[in-house]
Structures are given as C-alpha cells and as structure tokens.
Amino acid sequence: xxxxxxxxxxxxxxxxxxxxxxxxxxxxxxxxxxxxxxxxxxxxxxxxxxxxxxxxxxxxxxxxxxxxxxxxxxxxxxxxxxxxxxxxxxxxxxxxxxxxxxxxxxxxxxxxxxxxxxxxxxxxxxxxxxxxxxxxxxxxxxxxxxxxxxxxxxxxxxxxxxxxxxxx
Numbered sequence: 001x002x003x004x005x006x007x008x009x010x011x012x013x014x015x016x017x018x019x020x021x022x023x024x025x026x027x028x029x030x031x032x033x034x035x036x037x038x039x040x041x042x043x044x045x046x047x048x049x050x051x052x053x054x055x056x057x058x059x060x061x062x063x064x065x066x067x068x069x070x071x072x073x074x075x076x077x078x079x080x081x082x083x084x085x086x087x088x089x090x091x092x093x094x095x096x097x098x099x100x101x102x103x104x105x106x107x108x109x110x111x112x113x114x115x116x117x118x119x120x121x122x123x124x125x126x127x128x129x130x131x132x133x134x135x136x137x138x139x140x141x142x143x144x145x146x147x148x149x150x151x152x153x154x155x156x157x158x159x160x161x162x163x164x165x166x167x168x
C-alpha cells in the first residue's frame with residue numbers, strides 16, 4: 001500500500017511537471033517540439049556567461065578549437081551521468097526542479113570554475129576534450145558552490161529565464 005502511494009504521488013508530480021513549458025529544458029526527451037532550439041538557448045547563455053565569468057577557461061576552449069556548449073550539451077542531456085557522483089547528480093536535478101531550469105546553465109559554469117586549473121593544463125597538453133568528455137568530474141561538491149550559483153542567478157536570471165520562457 002505504501003509503495004502504491006509513492007507511485008501515485010510520482011505520477012501526479014510527473015503529470016503536473018510535464019505540463020509546464022520549462023519541463024522541456026529539464027526533461028529533454030519529454031518534448032519533441034523545438035528541442036534543438038531549446039538546447040540552443042541554454043548553450044548560448046553558457047557561452048556568454050563563461051566568456052564573462054571565466055575568460056581564461058573560455059579562451060582555453062577557443063585555443064583548443066572546441067565550444068563549451070559541445071561539452072555542456074553532453075553533460076545536460078545525460079544529467080551528468082558518468083561525470084558526477086550519484087549524490088551530486090541528484091542535487092543537480094533537485095536544483096533544476098526547485099530553483100528553476102536556468103540553474104542548468106549556472107551549474108555548468110560552476111563545474112567549469114571547479115575545473116578551471118585542470119582545463120588550463122589540459123589545453124596546454126592538448127587533451128581538453130579527453131578531460132571533459134571522458135573523465136569523471138572529481139571532488140565537485142554542489143553545496144560548496146551554492147554561493148557561486150546564487151551569485152550567477154542574481155546576475156543573469158533576468159536574461160536567461162526570460163529567453164527560456166520565450167522559446168519554451
């Protein structure tokens with residue numbers, strides 16, 4: 001009986017959540033409509049914010065000939081599966097549901113900030129994509145980055161969420 005209540009509550013949440021336009025950002029395979037466009041909105045803001053907040057990291061990508069959005073698209077589409085530890089993946093999902101889907105943008109920026117030194121070194125060693133697409137993101141702790149995530153929200157939410165709502 002208890003299990004059935006959990007299933008019913010889960011189905012009720014999914015039905016309500018899927019009716020929100022913003023669910024297409026957090027749940028990529030939920031909606032086929034304008035999926036590519038929705039992804040582009042997030043990736044566009046990741047590129048702009050990275051350039052402003054972490055110019056050396058942004059330059060490392062340019063020097064290497066890669067776009068940060070290539071990496072972030074994989075991270076987001078996989079909900080950081082195979083990149084972060086399970087508790088951090090859970091926190092990523094909760095942040096997007098509770099704080100808003102724009103947090104996927106800020107979260108990627110925080111991960112880049114966490115990896116800044118490794119990214120700069122990998123750029124010099126010409127193995128940036130190996131670092132970001134094939135290796136785990138070690139020692140990333142969402143709680144430690146919450147202040148930074150909130151500061152990004154304060155600076156950029158008015159722009160990011162507006163564009164997300166406009167294109168959802």
